[in-house]
Amino acid sequence: MEGGRRSPARDRVLETAQRLFYAEGVHSVGIDRIIAEAGVAKATFYHHFPSKDELVRAFVTMQASRQRAVVAAMREESPYERLRGIFAYMCEFGAGPGYRGCPFVNTAAEYPDPAHPVRQAIAEHRRWNRELYRDLLAGDGRPDAERLADILMLLRDGLVVGFDLDDPVTVRASVQEALTRVLD
Amino acid sequence: MEGGRRSPARDRVLETAQRLFYAEGVHSVGIDRIIAEAGVAKATFYHHFPSKDELVRAFVTMQASRQRAVVAAMREESPYERLRGIFAYMCEFGAGPGYRGCPFVNTAAEYPDPAHPVRQAIAEHRRWNRELYRDLLAGDGRPDAERLADILMLLRDGLVVGFDLDDPVTVRASVQEALTRVLD
DNA sequence: CTGATAGTAGACAGACCTGTCTGGTATCGT
DNA sequence: ACGATACCAGACAGGTCTGTCTACTATCAG
Numbered sequence: 001m002e003g004g005r006r007s008p009a010r011d012r013v014l015e016t017a018q019r020l021f022y023a024e025g026v027h028s029v030g031i032d033r034i035i036a037e038a039g040v041a042k043a044t045f046y047h048h049f050p051s052k053d054e055l056v057r058a059f060v061t062m063q064a065s066r067q068r069a070v071v072a073a074m075r076e077e078s079p080y081e082r083l084r085g086i087f088a089y090m091c092e093f094g095a096g097p098g099y100r101g102c103p104f105v106n107t108a109a110e111y112p113d114p115a116h117p118v119r120q121a122i123a124e125h126r127r128w129n130r131e132l133y134r135d136l137l138a139g140d141g142r143p144d145a146e147r148l149a150d151i152l153m154l155l156r157d158g159l160v161v162g163f164d165l166d167d168p169v170t171v172r173a174s175v176q177e178a179l180t181r182v183l184d
Numbered sequence: 185m186e187g188g189r190r191s192p193a194r195d196r197v198l199e200t201a202q203r204l205f206y207a208e209g210v211h212s213v214g215i216d217r218i219i220a221e222a223g224v225a226k227a228t229f230y231h232h233f234p235s236k237d238e239l240v241r242a243f244v245t246m247q248a249s250r251q252r253a254v255v256a257a258m259r260e261e262s263p264y265e266r267l268r269g270i271f272a273y274m275c276e277f278g279a280g281p282g283y284r285g286c287p288f289v290n291t292a293a294e295y296p297d298p299a300h301p302v303r304q305a306i307a308e309h310r311r312w313n314r315e316l317y318r319d320l321l322a323g324d325g326r327p328d329a330e331r332l333a334d335i336l337m338l339l340r341d342g343l344v345v346g347f348d349l350d351d352p353v354t355v356r357a358s359v360q361e362a363l364t365r366v367l368d
Numbered sequence: 369c370t371g372a373t374a375g376t377a378g379a380c381a382g383a384c385c386t387g388t389c390t391g392g393t394a395t396c397g398t
Numbered sequence: 399a400c401g402a403t404a405c406c407a408g409a410c411a412g413g414t415c416t417g418t419c420t421a422c423t424a425t426c427a428g
Contacts, residue, residue: 009375024296027211030415041376046417048374100296105345109290112208126349150358153350154342161289161341165310174334181365193405214385225406230387232404369428376423385414393406398399 010048012038017059022103026056026110056107057118063103064125071132079139080183083152086132087179090156091172094163101164105157129153151182194232196222201243206287210240210294240291241302247287248309255316263323264367267336270316271363274340275356278347285348289341313337335366 016038020029031052035045049055070089076082093099100106104122111118133152137145155178162171200222204213215236219229233239254273260266277283284290288306295302317336321329339362346355 007374025211025294027209028294028296031417032415042378042417043419044375052416101293105289105349106293108349109285109293110209110212112212112284123349147358147361150354151362154339154346154355154358154362156342157345158338158340158342161345162338165289165292165307166337170334171338174331174338177331178335178338191404215387216385226387226408227389228405236386372425372427374423374425377421378419380419381417383415385412387411389410390408391406393404395402395404397402 005048007048009038009040009044013040013045013048013055014058014062017055018062021056021059021107022100023098026059026107031055053116053118057121060104060107060118060121060125064121064128067125068128079136083133083136083140083183084179087155087159087175090159091163091175094159095168095172099163099168102157102160105160126153129156148182155179155182189232191232193222193224193228197224197229197232197239198242198246201239202246205240205243205291206284207282210243210291215239237300237302241305244288244291244302244305244309248305248312251309252312263320267317267320267324267367268363271339271343271359274343275347275359278343279352279356283347283352286341286344289344310337313340332366339363339366 013034017029017034020034020037031042031045034055035042038045049058071082071086074082074085076085104125108119108122111122113119114123130149130153134145134149137148137152142148155175158178159171159175162174197218201213201218204218204221215226215229218239219226233242255266255270258266258269260269288309292303292306295306297303298307314333314337318329318333321332321336326332339359342362343355343359346358
């Protein structure tokens with residue numbers, strides 16, 4: 001029982017939770033609704049997840065692994081092109097319909113305690129993200145890769161908030177210009 | 185009755201709501217707790233605010249007016265120094281204890297519908313913020329004030345998220361560097 | 369065959385949520 | 399003096415939340 005093991009019912013729950021949590025927020029979506037839309041019995045849900053918080057944590061880690069998969073599947077060869085591709089991907093996604101900002105930033109807003117497991121999962125993904133930037137910058141031969149990575153994190157966070165709250169066309173142009181200023 | 189009129193009880197409610205909403209999120213804090221900590225009867229609360237959503241809206245607009253007051257009280261003369269001062273203030277605030285990110289960004293994360301009055305109040309503040317940047321940039325004699333203002337919004341959003349989720353010392357240095365790159 | 373595992377449906381407990389209502393007190397303007 | 403306004407205390411209704419429990423079914427490994 002329990003654990004991260006896979007099963008059709010568990011996958012359905014996680015997929016439904018991902019969709020509802022992202023679109024409407026974590027605290028606004030109840031277990032009853034998730035299991036109803038996933039077509040799963042309540043006992044089955046609590047068979048796979050010990051609590052709602054654990055489902056939220058699973059939601060965060062699934063988002064993280066999907067982002068890693070997207071980056072891993074990228075076809076660009078050079079680190080520079082990969083970096084450009086990552087931001088282009090985020091812009092494309094952010095300008096699309098149903099965009100609701102960054103799931104990590106949004107979920108963190110609902111979990112004030114930095115020591116909470118959900119927040120720690122978020123922090124881990126942010127560390128991975130920053131290290132991804134740093135490694136690509138270093139691979140591009142930048143001696144100041146560390147500090148540039150931190151600046152790209154600023155740009156990244158501004159991007160996800162901006163696409164959520166402001167005009168996507170404007171944000172896209174600003175991100176392009178800012179990225180060029182940072183990288184070139 | 186009702187409306188934005190002031191009264192000791194109403195002020196206490198708003199002040200308590202501001203503290204709890206910011207520290208713990210909007211959906212996590214109930215009316216019962218707010219009125220208990222504010223020392224106000226439930227009927228008195230509903231006498232001043234027609235619903236919780238209206239209290240949230242009042243919370244957002246109060247935060248907005250306080251930020252305007254902070255900017256209006258700044259002593260720096262030149263637009264350039266005011267811009268620098270605004271970001272220095274945000275960094276100081278973000279590095280302090282009890283920082284929980286931007287109340288507008290955090291609250292928006294809990295209100296998915298852009299047409300909701302709370303979201304519209306947030307959007308209005310963001311418009312004011314961007315125009316503030318633009319006017320200060322224009323006052324500093326920048327011909328590209330419009331596009332620079334958008335970039336400063338990116339930096340601002342990256343700042344508030346970064347101070348909330350990452351190491352404040354690192355974020356402060358990154359913001360300083362990024363701001364210098366944009367302004368100088 | 370048997371026992372463990374995964375699944376269904378749904379009742380239930382106990383807490384918490386928003387919002388209304390009753391009933392009473394105090395202040396203040398006219 | 400009197401009516402309106404602002405406030406208090408707290409009960410109440412109706413709903414929703416998480417999490418547990420009962421009872422039953424199907425599958426599959428040993």
